[in-house]
Amino acid sequence: MRKLAVGALAAGLFAMGAGTAFAASWHDIPTLSTGGAKFHHGQYKWHPAGVNHGAFEWKGQLQDADHGDGHNVYVQVKVEGYDWNRYNGQQKKTVPVGASNWAPPQRYTDDAYIRVCRDKGSFxxxxxSTTKHYQR
Structure with a gap:
């Protein structure tokens, strides 16, 4: 009976570890684009509770797709109903961008949105682009 209990406990711990490993593995973000801006080779992962604030971590390449328009490009990310966070690119270049976004009062984040935009000035x-929504 004792061996059976130890075996069941070991199997349960293994399953929990596999779930955590899956939660913290990278997943692809499809290419996001709009006139003049492109975010490609994007990936994201969810950190488990207690690791990196349980954050939504993302990374990818932000590209100014129209060098002649004179406008900058940026990625926006928001989590758990908070405001958008803005990550700027560079005009006429493709640059790597990425960050971890989380909701401070929660043990882990389970709701995130991401999009790419072109800054057309103040007027x-x-x-x-279309906003992508991810849930844990």
Whole structure:
């Protein structure tokens, strides 16, 4: 009976570890684009509770897709109903971007949004890609 209990406990711990490993593995973000801006080779992962604030971590390449328009590009990410966080690129370049975003009062984040935009200046509204929504 004791061996059976130890075996069941070991199997349970293994399953919990496999779930944590899956939660912290990288997943692909499809290419996000809008006129003049592109975010590609994107990936994200969810950190488990107690690790890196249980954050939504993301990374990828942010590209100014229209060098002649004179506008900058940026990625926006928001989690758990908080405001958008903005990560700027560089004009006429493709640059690596990435960050970890989390909700401070929670043990882990389970709701995140990401999009790419072109900054068209103060007199024109920015244009943004479709917003991708991810849930843990």
């Amino acid at each position: 024109n509204p920015d244009n943004c």
